[in-house]
Amino acid sequence: MVKPPLSMKPTGWFQVAWSDEIGVGDVVKMKYFDQEMVGWRAESGQLTVMNAYCEHLGAHLGYGGKVVGEVLQCPFHGWQWSSEGRNVCIPYQDRPNRGRRIRTYPVAERNDSVYIWHDVDRREPFFDPPDVFAAFRDDSSADGYHPQQRLYRAGLELHPQYVLENGVDFAHFKFVHNTPIVPVFTRHDFGGLVSFVDFTITFEGDDGQKIEDVNSGVEAINGGLGIAVTKSWGMIDNRTISAVTPVDEFTSDVRFMVYIGRMPGKDPDRAQRKAAEFGREVIRQFEQDIEIWQHQRYSDPPALATDEYAGFTAIRKWAKQFYPEAFATQEGLRQ
Numbered sequence: 001m002v003k004p005p006l007s008m009k010p011t012g013w014f015q016v017a018w019s020d021e022i023g024v025g026d027v028v029k030m031k032y033f034d035q036e037m038v039g040w041r042a043e044s045g046q047l048t049v050m051n052a053y054c055e056h057l058g059a060h061l062g063y064g065g066k067v068v069g070e071v072l073q074c075p076f077h078g079w080q081w082s083s084e085g086r087n088v089c090i091p092y093q094d095r096p097n098r099g100r101r102i103r104t105y106p107v108a109e110r111n112d113s114v115y116i117w118h119d120v121d122r123r124e125p126f127f128d129p130p131d132v133f134a135a136f137r138d139d140s141s142a143d144g145y146h147p148q149q150r151l152y153r154a155g156l157e158l159h160p161q162y163v164l165e166n167g168v169d170f171a172h173f174k175f176v177h178n179t180p181i182v183p184v185f186t187r188h189d190f191g192g193l194v195s196f197v198d199f200t201i202t203f204e205g206d207d208g209q210k211i212e213d214v215n216s217g218v219e220a221i222n223g224g225l226g227i228a229v230t231k232s233w234g235m236i237d238n239r240t241i242s243a244v245t246p247v248d249e250f251t252s253d254v255r256f257m258v259y260i261g262r263m264p265g266k267d268p269d270r271a272q273r274k275a276a277e278f279g280r281e282v283i284r285q286f287e288q289d290i291e292i293w294q295h296q297r298y299s300d301p302p303a304l305a306t307d308e309y310a311g312f313t314a315i316r317k318w319a320k321q322f323y324p325e326a327f328a329t330q331e332g333l334r335q
Ligand code: FES
Pocket: 054, 055, 056, 057, 058, 059, 074, 075, 076, 077, 078, 079
């Protein structure tokens, strides 16, 4: 087991579930950022993600906690907690404990995902999680796509940054994904909290073709370290979301989602089958990456080829802003 030298407590939006996994009245146990947590959905539909332990005597709310209207009731002595993590009722006392609060996390639901905002300094969110349609400003929406196809791999020994670096790693495409020629990057924009990477790529033809003649590519948007969305052009219309969330100091959960574009006029059953097949192929390619990432040891500083410098330097510098300085110092002291 190789512990990543990068902090496993970065700041940003991270996926902790899919929306349909937490129905009204459900209380779901989860562990992220070394914290036991619960996700629960109130009768109104409001979703809360909070630390799992009751502030009274410490029962785990994921084992028998019950949604009662808009609050979560502890299984031990029936104290009730609101979606702000406040105690609103002690059943055997006429007033609640107003002082104690269970830590809650800002939550966003989009593209069928549940994202939480994590920040060790507990700052409020300072950017939005990217939407796989709206982020590309092209009037697309889920209506134009077949239902989302998913991959979920829990507890892999990898860090979110490994997955992002894949986006500037032009040389791996030929070896890991068997593209006939090496893709070429047309945009690297690491100026903000959300970064943009575009490249020309083809999965067709032979290795004799010239990249200038290729008419297909991918645009990628990285919303911090936790979520990346992509849009393809010039090939079967597909969008993807990759989301990597640290579980503890060693492991992360990986979720990957694919949408295949609907094609008007096609026989719906056949179109559905084809879309499922193509979605599986996109997922298979992502699994080829996972096979590398989960056994990788982060190389720092890496040995780079000349053409790799610009991309890797830019993305690693960009990534630094998501690591809390305090934490980086502690890490430094420990080594
Ligand atoms: S431990 Fe939760 S109510 Fe007592």
